[in-house]
Amino acid sequence: MFICIDLWLSSPAMRAVVCEKYGDVGNLVVRDVDDPVPRDGQVVVDVFAAALNFTDSLLVRNLYQVSAPLPFVPGSEIAGVVSAVGAGVDRFMVGDRVFGMAFVGGFSERIAMPVAALKPIPEGVDFASAAGFFVASSTAYGALVVGGEVKEGETVVVLGAGGGVGLAAVQIAAALGARVIAAASNGDKLAVCREEGAVEVIDYSRESLKERIKALTGGAGADVVIDPVGGALSEEAFRATGWKGRFVVVGFASGDIGKIPLNLPLLKGAEIRSFNIAPFATKEPESLARLETELVQMLASGRLRPRIGGRYPLERAAEALALMEGRGAVGKLVVEPRSRYGQC
Numbered sequence: 001m002f003i004c005i006d007l008w009l010s011s012p013a014m015r016a017v018v019c020e021k022y023g024d025v026g027n028l029v030v031r032d033v034d035d036p037v038p039r040d041g042q043v044v045v046d047v048f049a050a051a052l053n054f055t056d057s058l059l060v061r062n063l064y065q066v067s068a069p070l071p072f073v074p075g076s077e078i079a080g081v082v083s084a085v086g087a088g089v090d091r092f093m094v095g096d097r098v099f100g101m102a103f104v105g106g107f108s109e110r111i112a113m114p115v116a117a118l119k120p121i122p123e124g125v126d127f128a129s130a131a132g133f134f135v136a137s138s139t140a141y142g143a144l145v146v147g148g149e150v151k152e153g154e155t156v157v158v159l160g161a162g163g164g165v166g167l168a169a170v171q172i173a174a175a176l177g178a179r180v181i182a183a184a185s186n187g188d189k190l191a192v193c194r195e196e197g198a199v200e201v202i203d204y205s206r207e208s209l210k211e212r213i214k215a216l217t218g219g220a221g222a223d224v225v226i227d228p229v230g231g232a233l234s235e236e237a238f239r240a241t242g243w244k245g246r247f248v249v250v251g252f253a254s255g256d257i258g259k260i261p262l263n264l265p266l267l268k269g270a271e272i273r274s275f276n277i278a279p280f281a282t283k284e285p286e287s288l289a290r291l292e293t294e295l296v297q298m299l300a301s302g303r304l305r306p307r308i309g310g311r312y313p314l315e316r317a318a319e320a321l322a323l324m325e326g327r328g329a330v331g332k333l334v335v336e337p338r339s340r341y342g343q344c
Contacts, residue, residue, distance in 0.1 A: 015337070016073045016108030017317045022062035025321040030314050033073070036112035038086030045098060045113060049131035050106035051077040051306075052324050052333045053164070054253060059104065060321070068104050074317075075106020075335065078113075079121060079130035089115055097121040099130035107317050109337045122300035129299075132164070132306040132332035137295055138288075139250060139277050140168035143226050144176065145291070147248035147275035152177030154223035157213055159237060160253055161198065162189025164332045165228045167307050171196045175303055178224075181216055183209060183237075185327065192330050196307060209233055213240035221245060221268075227258070234258025238270070245270040253327060307331030313339045 013032035021027060038044050056074040058064035068074075079099035082092050092098060092115060100118035105111045121130045143165075144150045156173040160166040161182035173180045174197025182193035183202040190201040202212045213222055221242030227234055230252030238247050238260050247270060252258070265272060281288050298304040309331035312320040320333045 014109045015314055017075070017314055017335070018071050018073055019060050019068070020071045022060065022070070025057060025060050025318045025325065028060065028074070028318045028321075030317070033108065036110055038084050038089075038112050040087045041089060041116075042086040042112050042114050043082045043089055043092050043098075043118070044084035045078060045080040045111050045118070046083045047078050047080040047106065047109060047111055047337045048127040049079045049311075050075040050108075050335045050337060051128075051132035051135070051164075052320055052329075052335065053077065053135050054251070054324070055135075056107075057321050057325050073105045073108050074321075075104065075108070076102055077131050077133075077135050078102065078106040078111060079127040080338075083110065086112075091115050092118065092120075097127075097130075099127075099133070101134055107314065107335050107337065109314075119296065122296065124302075125299060128308045128311060128334045128336070129305055131334055132308060133299055134292070134295075135277075136164040136168040136306060136332060137172065137299075137304065138292060139165050139228075139275065140172050140226070141291055141295055142277055142280060142288075143248045143250050143275040144169060144173055144178075144224070146280070146287070147250075147273045148224040148226065148246045150176055150178050150224050153179065155179045155181065155217055155220075156224045156226065157181045157183060157222040157237060157240070158193075158198075158226045159183050159204075159209075159233055160227075160229040160327075161193045161201075162186075162330045163228065163253060163327065164306075164329070165250060166226070167193065167196060167331050169226045169228075170198050171304055171307075172298075173226075174198070175298065181213065181222070183213075183233075189330050192307065204233060204236075209236040210240045213237065217242065224248065226250060228253055230254050230258040231256035232258070235260050235264075238264055238272070241268060241270045243269050247272050249274040250276075309333055311336055311339075313337075
């Protein structure tokens with residue numbers, strides 16, 4: 001391990017994917033940037049994997065609720081090896097395998113991060129799985145457990161089930177003992193959903209989402225719907241919830257905010273709920289810590305593993321982001337900044 005670190009540190013200037021102007025992800029460039037130096041309470045992590053999220057794309061296009069000042073390096077989920085330690089740090093040491101989340105900076109060979117934002121990678125978990133774990137899985141887990149209050153044996157419909165959050169919701173709902181119906185836009189995605197625990201699937205590019213949910217539930221409707229997609233599918237899915245059903249809004253991957261007539265909850269006794277991890281983290285930090293602990297235990301035990309749909313070097317990060325934006329990805333995509341050095 002330490003021999004590997006010596007080789008990394010002797011490499012030329014650090015490379016990173018840089019957003020120099022807001023707009024299309026195709027404008028991103030790969031160039032040398034200054035090496036990070038750890039401040040007090042920080043460590044530098046040599047990044048072996050950085051997972052893609054829709055937030056990364058929104059920041060590049062300056063469409064996120066908070067702007068990242070130019071120039072900046074996109075990427076929020078990372079996994080790698082500690083290569084330098086700042087003053088006052090006693091939780092990690094050089095050579096430790098860690099993973100965590102940042103606002104930006106992940107699509108680079110190294111990143112400085114506060115110790116509080118990092119966790120040890122469980123034994124037996126690879127870098128890509130660790131990097132692709134928290135954002136999708138914590139969002140999916142929160143949507144199911146906090147937003148949906150899913151109970152064993154209930155029927156859970158997951159929209160956008162082939163994406164990062166959607167597929168994580170399929171996996172977690174199945175692990176919780178729910179009957180999972182996965183809905184996605186093509187057969188290839190749905191085949192993966194079956195492999196990850198869905199007992200029934202719906203191709204909403206070919207069939208009516210509402211009618212198919214009703215048919216698969218014997219007319220009773222879904223107990224819980226997890227919706228990270230939005231758009232016209234939201235109303236269709238809500239119309240197929242059952243009595244006292246819970247419809248959980250997670251996001252709008254379609255780019256269109258769904259609209260649901262408010263007479264429908266009244267008629268169905270159903271509820272429209274939501275889960276957004278950002279305010280949840282600030283409003284209920286203790287609850288979030290508990291959820292994260294439960295998730296890491298599932299990761300460490302092997303009960304939960306993110307589905308890695310593609311691995312890309314830094315030079316192809318824009319291509320990967322474009323694929324994600326077009327909803328062509330299945331599971332999580334990861335950039336591997338240190339792929340030219342090999343793995344330790």
